[in-house]
Amino acid sequence: MIGNDRIHKILYGGDYNPEQWPEEIWQEDMRLFRLAHVDIVTLNVFSWASLQKDDDCWDFAQLDKIIGLAEENGLNICLATSTGAHPAWMARKYPEILRVNEQGIRRKFGSRHNSCPNSPIYRKFSAQLAGKLAARYKSCKNIVAWHVSNEYGGMCYCENCERAFRTWLKKKYGTLQELNRAWNTAFWSHTFYDWDEIVVPDLRSEEFYYGEGMLRTNFQGISLDYRRFMSDSMQECYRLEYDAIKRETPDIPITTNLMGTYSGLDYQRWAKDLDFISWDNYPAYDSQPWEPALRHDLMRGLKQGMPFALMEQTPSVSNWHPYCSLKRPGVMRLMSWQAAAHGADTIMFFQMRQSIGACEKLHGALIGHRGNEHTRVFAEMAALGAELEQIGGRTLGGRTPSKAAIVFDWDNWWATQLSAGPTILLDYLKETEAWYRYFWEKNIPVDLISTEDSLDDYQLIAAPMLYLCKSGFGEKLTRWTSDGGCFVGTYFSGYAQEHDLIVTGGYPGTLKDMLGIWVEETDAPVPDTPVSFTFRGKSYPAEILCDLIHPEGAVSLGSYKDEFYAGMPAVTRNSFGKGCSYYVATHSCPEFYREFLDCVCEEQHITPVADSPALVEVTLRSTGKAEIYFVLNHGNADSACRIPAAVRDLISGRSYAAGEEIPIASRNVKILQKNTK
């Protein structure tokens, strides 16, 4: 991840806000950091108001001291630019920096992530601040990375955004004629004759709430483009800071902390402007262990497998979940190693010392309100810190050797969120999770890839709910399959192209030939009204949508048992060129995905890293120098696994023969290095 001579191990630390504390407490913090083996701090995440007091009034004195403190104590620094929340004086002086919400109401000063991304004032001041910080601290050797702003996200619908949107559209479409075609404006009398007739698609114009918090649109074209535009707008803000920093410190890598499966920003487009990926992992109180695993793999895939930074996680509790459960003993360590198991080269936290005021004061920290080291949380963190020192750099740079991939695409996510019909149960992320879960449970390495990624190294590619195929992706998949790949598609695929215009001639559009089917109709079963299908002699539920398929070359592997479409295929296989493709015409239960993908993986010679009991996860990273197995027991019971190679436990030092039973206690972790012969 971060290339720097100083770094020989997994970095360990997190967000540190000494500006909230009197200086007398700082030295105590240093003592506690040493006890906990902390070696990196993220500084300056939210200090804009104290750094800049007016257009031309700057004060870096406190930050100088804080950076000096970190340097004196040998801490690596991840230096943030502080632009995730603008100062109150700026909001008062330049109201244009305040966002306007989807009802057209302009915000007042408050909260964070509150700046309009198309405000020229915000862009000027934020890039200026980033540049000033880079210029001031460029000689500080301890700075190992830049952290631009914080958790970009949200939307704005102000007049600056409206104007910028028109400019973005002109660049994209060139002519109004082409825009009118792409958005199908002949529908509902929407023809535009002047760019200035185009307005932001919000609750005042095209969008509306449908059911509980579900935003819908009357015009998919403009709404889809607005999501792309908003993502691009924030990326431009990021890029302005990036460039300002790069001019001063060309050798220090720059990132911003992403949020895993956040739908608002197309992280695959963003990734091109990030020197390395970092992200914040906050599973919900009821998350299953494959949920963070998927997100780690998605983040790893953003830069084609390059190790990433776990920038934030909580030591124990969050403050914003509905029920802020404690991480049980061992779970913080387990989840930290899970990040490493999926490609992380840092393990960092929000936060080092717990605030005493405002909304995050009940969020967990290394140093809690008690203020000392005598807590369970501190003890667990110090133990993990020690363990990381013991492991050293052995896992750094490790890559995940995947022959299988799942396509994940923000355009598809948006398009399916915005779809008017055929069912409110459509959920792109949940469909992806249903497929991902199989690979996780089987310890089969899998990458989450974009439509732009090379497909060459994969033998099996699944693209759940690939509703929209942009930029020739259908053709690319078809070529790859023809050349010997094995493609798995699902219901609600291939309908549309980039602008969400339907590909005529029958679904699944550009995937039709390769899949060898025609989807004549699609039924939307009502919840609790069971429809079922059979596959290899067993019956499974058919949920969310049921395609009515006519094979056009494909063979049926399983059929519906109910409704007037009983007997029509629910699962098909098509031989295509040197490869083959599968189609699953509905959503089903985990048992189905297990049975189905077992068959496909067997056929395609896709094998697990290791076999293991339920809830014992095994992953593999290859560093070039070493092969490291990560064994993680997410269950409540002690268990065991077998690794198909002779390995050595990097923590206990104990060796195991290939296939020997390796005990793994509940919530425990083993880091095993493959013996080289």
Next chain:
Amino acid sequence: MIGNDRIHKILYGGDYNPEQWPEEIWQEDMRLFRLAHVDIVTLNVFSWASLQKDDDCWDFAQLDKIIGLAEENGLNICLATSTGAHPAWMARKYPEILRVNEQGIRRKFGSRHNSCPNSPIYRKFSAQLAGKLAARYKSCKNIVAWHVSNEYGGMCYCENCERAFRTWLKKKYGTLQELNRAWNTAFWSHTFYDWDEIVVPDLRSEEFYYGEGMLRTNFQGISLDYRRFMSDSMQECYRLEYDAIKRETPDIPITTNLMGTYSGLDYQRWAKDLDFISWDNYPAYDSQPWEPALRHDLMRGLKQGMPFALMEQTPSVSNWHPYCSLKRPGVMRLMSWQAAAHGADTIMFFQMRQSIGACEKLHGALIGHRGNEHTRVFAEMAALGAELEQIGGRTLGGRTPSKAAIVFDWDNWWATQLSAGPTILLDYLKETEAWYRYFWEKNIPVDLISTEDSLDDYQLIAAPMLYLCKSGFGEKLTRWTSDGGCFVGTYFSGYAQEHDLIVTGGYPGTLKDMLGIWVEETDAPVPDTPVSFTFRGKSYPAEILCDLIHPEGAVSLGSYKDEFYAGMPAVTRNSFGKGCSYYVATHSCPEFYREFLDCVCEEQHITPVADSPALVEVTLRSTGKAEIYFVLNHGNADSACRIPAAVRDLISGRSYAAGEEIPIASRNVKILQKNTK
């Protein structure tokens, strides 16, 4: 319905939008229309933006071509005026045409049905467009009807509406003194001294949300008047277009497509300005067969039994229901014939060819995205088209011979929606449905009538939840009962007069003498807290409200069994003049309405068209020349019925003796003509 020499059968077709397609596809559409026996198309529903490009810039070239295409192919035309969605340029140039929502937020351009009904600009331009269309195409013989705008509805709370509301109020009340009296403004210090003090009753003033999406008001008087005013305002917009068209084509009938039980517009007032009624039938995925039946009967009643047009329905799926289930095989035909069975003389659809972009692209169509005739939906539609040709004009003009009627009144609907207490379970439409369902299940013809309709032809009139009696309707019902009618009333009746001021002296107010009871109090049972009553030896649930009745002449037919009002009457009968009345003091289950109305109908000699098993519907239409029985099996099982007359099956040609068992397969339809002797 539509008087025109060209029409000798049920018209068959629907909305057609060739403007969304290149011209090369048009001829293919014509071929497919012929295959499907389509003989009418609705054109130009949403083309304003392409027809008018600026205040004075018009372009009818494309529409000329489209109308020419229809003419060449012998299609009848229902020509729309396109005013259901204004152009973007107009919104930009004249923001006053944009509506303001109930929070006071002005909309931006987008969606449809988006014009302020009190905008002078909108009124000028929309009437102008209608007039230009009529002048341009008046010589086109194929135009059989005008279709003004589209699905009028929604609300506006802008300053133009506020001013127009004051004018409307001045006209209605004459003086502020009278308005203050009618609205009881002595309550809560609301006395108005100047008309300009009156503001729109929205979320900023009198109204508020109570529970899930339930709008309430603090002042019933102003809120009720605002609903009347909004309905009138849109009706004026309609009327302006109507008049502009009529000046050019006095002989072509004019309509607009209504929406069945849409609460926003008083369709009974609107009906006076429609040459014939047309409506759009979109039952929900879980609708029961009596629900569209009720709406057909309501629409038929708007013009006192005159046949109506089914202007829209979907061939298979909608795109806007939560679960867009496919219409099962046969259901499209079944529901089409159900419309005819209740009085429709056309069977039309949205849409002929499926769009490829924007929010209706997943809505069903005759010609789907596959683009050809080889689909289930096309095959079913073509078969129905052929069947309609076979039937010819035999059903046209048929009337429903009803001796029973149910009063349905928009003022009551609004007043009960706006009622502050006594229970959130109040539901005017559901109460009406509970009563209607009996007649449907029994194949008893029933009309849904307004308070202005003549009562003379009816023997039995039910008026569920007749909370508000406007314009002497209580007296009218009383006279009719005294003259020999049989009236059935329910809880929450007779409370108020037109302005929602309570009639003092005890409930049910003006109905008190005729019903022979006094309702001292009304209890609101909490759901799942059972209260019950007995009727003819059986026990039934008492729900929603329980009146505590004192007979003042009436006799008790059944009493409560629970609560402190156990023993008080729950059902009463009162002999009154030459007639009689019944009162049902609570809401109950279908079994009760069956038992109760069986008694009443027996007493009043109200008889079914035919007896039939559950879910087999039988209706009768008399054309003057013929008596046609429609038999519709809504069930999943094959069944049979017996018709009390000798009949001939107009499809198979087979004859049946009176009372002979006539088999009717699941989801099948029989059209039977009574033999004349």
Next chain:
Amino acid sequence: MIGNDRIHKILYGGDYNPEQWPEEIWQEDMRLFRLAHVDIVTLNVFSWASLQKDDDCWDFAQLDKIIGLAEENGLNICLATSTGAHPAWMARKYPEILRVNEQGIRRKFGSRHNSCPNSPIYRKFSAQLAGKLAARYKSCKNIVAWHVSNEYGGMCYCENCERAFRTWLKKKYGTLQELNRAWNTAFWSHTFYDWDEIVVPDLRSEEFYYGEGMLRTNFQGISLDYRRFMSDSMQECYRLEYDAIKRETPDIPITTNLMGTYSGLDYQRWAKDLDFISWDNYPAYDSQPWEPALRHDLMRGLKQGMPFALMEQTPSVSNWHPYCSLKRPGVMRLMSWQAAAHGADTIMFFQMRQSIGACEKLHGALIGHRGNEHTRVFAEMAALGAELEQIGGRTLGGRTPSKAAIVFDWDNWWATQLSAGPTILLDYLKETEAWYRYFWEKNIPVDLISTEDSLDDYQLIAAPMLYLCKSGFGEKLTRWTSDGGCFVGTYFSGYAQEHDLIVTGGYPGTLKDMLGIWVEETDAPVPDTPVSFTFRGKSYPAEILCDLIHPEGAVSLGSYKDEFYAGMPAVTRNSFGKGCSYYVATHSCPEFYREFLDCVCEEQHITPVADSPALVEVTLRSTGKAEIYFVLNHGNADSACRIPAAVRDLISGRSYAAGEEIPIASRNVKILQKNTK
């Protein structure tokens, strides 16, 4: 309560609005009042629009007549100032008096309680009206109390409020440096450099909805202060009217009608400006009998036990509950006497005659829409009126002899509502109710006290969820415990001080030493995921939150059975100085509070007024001259109780020996005077 020579019994009457009726009806009302033994009417609650027709145009003619009518009929008058709803003309002329909602949308004229509390115009006009009324009617001997405005409440976020908020903050904090410290503005870059940078904390700035209608904030400091400021702002409006009246009629007591557990206003601060407390009791359709009891006790505590006025209750139904159930026979009397049993010296109603228009027309009244005395409600009210005459003044001035108290504090209520974490189940009021219910069920007198009240007279003080300890209250409780008191605390206590800044050093902060524990962590169990603990051999559910406690002096009385904290204490006891303290680390079921508080009360010699079966409530009031027992059977079954003293039934005249069984029918009441020997 109200000191006045005219008053020798419990006042009986309520809101009377003759201005809504023609004068011919007034005399009939007088006749009916006499029948019902009504001796007080509240007049002029909503007449501003009729009293003042422009800035300088006043008209008191109708009010003169109405007051004259009351005087002629010997009725006592509670004279309202009418400022609870401003006139329409004023809203039109001075839009600044209209409130702005939490989205920044200014209201239009309508509803009531609609004036911005920081509008100089509203303040001027409302105080002027109060003064004019006082000057005009000061010689009217029948006026026994002033009723300022009506049910103060709601919020405003307008620019006048924003400016006034800054002024309020300047007064409170003196310097921006102190404000920045108190609000911890170093968090999220919130440092203020100018007072004018501070904006109202609404949905546009710091606050947002979290889940169903739950308002959250990003900055607890400003949001907490805004609630204090809003309460103070309305109190200032009240005080301006108070002062204007007092100048004219120094001897007539002044009040405003409070709303029990209304969270919007800090009634404990308000109480200082009220001559006596009055409140409106509207239990929900599903309220349990201890719920109004708690509210009566809270209202009584506002002025340290001084008798209060029950200003409003409904004779039978409300109009605004979801299900407006009738008060069952006897319940109106039962609830009236329950008020007296807890300290009320008046029993008053909304309303005397039922309106015929607007939103309260379906609200119950002495005189219903029937308009005469022949109703159940009238009969019950007349009987109670007669009973009150029979009882006379025997209960007047009675005090409740409590040795136990529960702390109730609005700052805590607000702070816990605004808390970001640890669980959405946090509910200050429900936690208080869980503890209160025990005392109610046991007939143990208990006071609800503020943090400013003297603790000296109590032996046992419980402070459920005392999250925030303002102004040295922790120290005060500690001293009181050390001096021999017995304190009971719960989870989520002692965290913060006045500004919601955490007290460092470990929870429960300032209560830590006295409680002898340290709360290291707190787990938030998910609903339906049972955690349990044992106490005295039985197992109880642990809900909402589970503290993980380390005793630091305290002893464990019960431990968790589940989760990784099984074995850690869930209930502790700490001997402290001459006293002791208990800590309950979680929320549990009624059975637990019963078992636990039985132990504590036994230890502390806290005894019931009398033992009684479930749902039979017994309270005691001591007037100085007499000891009065109130026995109230809330159950559906007849029951009995025993009083530990010889008593005489003030209604039947019958005497009972000490300990003799006294039968008490379902929903019946006995007023028993202790015999003096």
